[in-house]
Amino acid sequence: MSTDGVLLAIDLGTEGARVGAFTVDGEPLGSVHRGYRTTYPRPGWAEQDPEEWWSAVVDATRTLLAEPRSAAAGPVVALACATTASTVAVLDADGRPLRPAILWMDSRAWAQSAATTALLDEHPVLAWSGGSDAAEWLLPKAVWVAEHEPDVFARAGRVVEAIDYLTFRLTGRWVGSQMNAVCKYNYDPLARRFPVELYAALGVEGLVDLLPDEIVEVGGPAGPLTAQAADALGIAAGAAVAVGGIDAHVSLLSCGGASAGLVSVVSGTSSAIVAELELGPGTQPALTPEVWGPYPHALRTDRWLVEGGQVSSGSVLTWAAESIMGVTRAELPALVRGAAAVEPGAHGLRALDTFMGNRTPHRDPRLRGAVVGLTLGTTREELYRASVEAVACGTRAVVDSFVRAGVMCDRLVLSGGIEHNPLWQQVTVDVLGREAEIVSGDNLTLRACAVIAATGAGLVANLDDGASRFAPRTRTLTPDAGRHAVYRETYDDYVSLLHTLAPVMHDSVDRLGRA
Ligand SMILES: Nc1ncnc2c1ncn2[C@@H]1O[C@H](COP(=O)(O)OP(=O)(O)O)[C@@H](O)[C@H]1O
Numbered sequence: 001m002s003t004d005g006v007l008l009a010i011d012l013g014t015e016g017a018r019v020g021a022f023t024v025d026g027e028p029l030g031s032v033h034r035g036y037r038t039t040y041p042r043p044g045w046a047e048q049d050p051e052e053w054w055s056a057v058v059d060a061t062r063t064l065l066a067e068p069r070s071a072a073a074g075p076v077v078a079l080a081c082a083t084t085a086s087t088v089a090v091l092d093a094d095g096r097p098l099r100p101a102i103l104w105m106d107s108r109a110w111a112q113s114a115a116t117t118a119l120l121d122e123h124p125v126l127a128w129s130g131g132s133d134a135a136e137w138l139l140p141k142a143v144w145v146a147e148h149e150p151d152v153f154a155r156a157g158r159v160v161e162a163i164d165y166l167t168f169r170l171t172g173r174w175v176g177s178q179m180n181a182v183c184k185y186n187y188d189p190l191a192r193r194f195p196v197e198l199y200a201a202l203g204v205e206g207l208v209d210l211l212p213d214e215i216v217e218v219g220g221p222a223g224p225l226t227a228q229a230a231d232a233l234g235i236a237a238g239a240a241v242a243v244g245g246i247d248a249h250v251s252l253l254s255c256g257g258a259s260a261g262l263v264s265v266v267s268g269t270s271s272a273i274v275a276e277l278e279l280g281p282g283t284q285p286a287l288t289p290e291v292w293g294p295y296p297h298a299l300r301t302d303r304w305l306v307e308g309g310q311v312s313s314g315s316v317l318t319w320a321a322e323s324i325m326g327v328t329r330a331e332l333p334a335l336v337r338g339a340a341a342v343e344p345g346a347h348g349l350r351a352l353d354t355f356m357g358n359r360t361p362h363r364d365p366r367l368r369g370a371v372v373g374l375t376l377g378t379t380r381e382e383l384y385r386a387s388v389e390a391v392a393c394g395t396r397a398v399v400d401s402f403v404r405a406g407v408m409c410d411r412l413v414l415s416g417g418i419e420h421n422p423l424w425q426q427v428t429v430d431v432l433g434r435e436a437e438i439v440s441g442d443n444l445t446l447r448a449c450a451v452i453a454a455t456g457a458g459l460v461a462n463l464d465d466g467a468s469r470f471a472p473r474t475r476t477l478t479p480d481a482g483r484h485a486v487y488r489e490t491y492d493d494y495v496s497l498l499h500t501l502a503p504v505m506h507d508s509v510d511r512l513g514r515a
């Protein structure tokens, strides 16, 4: 393998764009983050501006490549991106936004997703998504736009995922990621076709013409970088752009080790929990609505990808600390230390993490957050700790559902913003009652993009080869038996609170929807 040149990795997260540089041997050279805004125009809605994504990518890339370590490593030879998924951009034919992008966490399309549950028998492709589409996905969101903003839908030249928008900005080509197509708009990778009959049944038969022109698997070629994009980014035109995918899902390529029994828990704004199943030829996985998937060929050919997760996890902690308590990120370590000193189980608080709905195992976009047990003596440290415990209970609900679905959970690898919050890490393993590894000082999505870029450029034989070479360093988190015993009760209370409050929350969301 040559040692000259840079692999450029782009992670379009919820809070901002993170761009990383790696040597062609997978050594990280540095990364730069540039934030952008999320707006919440109505309860349950969340939007971003695609132009801000691109400006953040440009700014971060130029800053990163000017740093001495990246600059000394040679020219950018290949690049790959991963983005939030189910983040839907509605664009004109030239790729200009016609409205703000509807962010993945936006639950406005819950009625459109509910309509898919009745279609399973006629459209067996829905079996791969657990029997229905979720409100977060592209298809229900496209239906929502068609129904609520028909003039915008009529003018749309493209309705695509954030990854496709970014690929277009880089290559000038509408090449869709097979990962997003399979997981977020019911593409059939075995027959290599869009389920046009399903789209028609939902009233958006024209959608197929607005989707990417071509669907290519992760690591395949998207095209060369255009002169215009190269100029904007400050790198040479013609570098190979490889097809990327979903920020959390691609992390399976950068956990190190074999994929059997591996579960990647990417806890950032959300928690996306993903695994791949290796099934014998002709074996179909069992259908369960408690997980998303298993999807065939979403990441690696001949494997089935399972996704579960929490729509809000780190965002709940950020909401509690920053929005409600006015604690800045710089001041956060003191709050976290204070909350770590609170005795688990002694504060009497129970909270729900479902601020923007529940992704899995309940598939319920009409749930909302809650805190019960407040007294006039409740401290902010107790409130913060209860929020962390709620987030950890949500993670346990997903891991338990994976076990019920037959997913081996032998090795849990935690990554994402949780890396910066020791309380969140420890409470997670205490609630789970399982050991987990945590990646520190490394971003698995960026590392995975480096694997994808290296694969696309032919620097490694395939994704598996790249994944085995570009492994991160991890350390083990061990649960405390005493705290786990307390948290078994906390978890039972979490589950019963969720079921008790669900009807109240549903009514409230329905009323707001009618207002
Ligand atoms: N410096 C930090 N200190 C504490 N928590 C952090 C820090 N940075 C990120 N986080 C947590 O991680 C979440 C963001 O996750 P991250 O993976 O960094 O970004 P994104 O979701 O945009 O990919 C925040 O909501 C917060 O809970």
Ligand SMILES: O=C(CO)[C@@H](O)[C@@H](O)COP(=O)(O)O
Binding pocket: 013, 014, 015, 083, 084, 085, 086, 104, 136, 246, 247, 248, 266, 267, 268, 269, 270, 271, 272, 309, 416
């Ligand atoms: O929709 C998904 C995964 O399918 C989201 O959890 C994800 O893309 C958002 O990721 P972050 O929480 O920003 O890391």
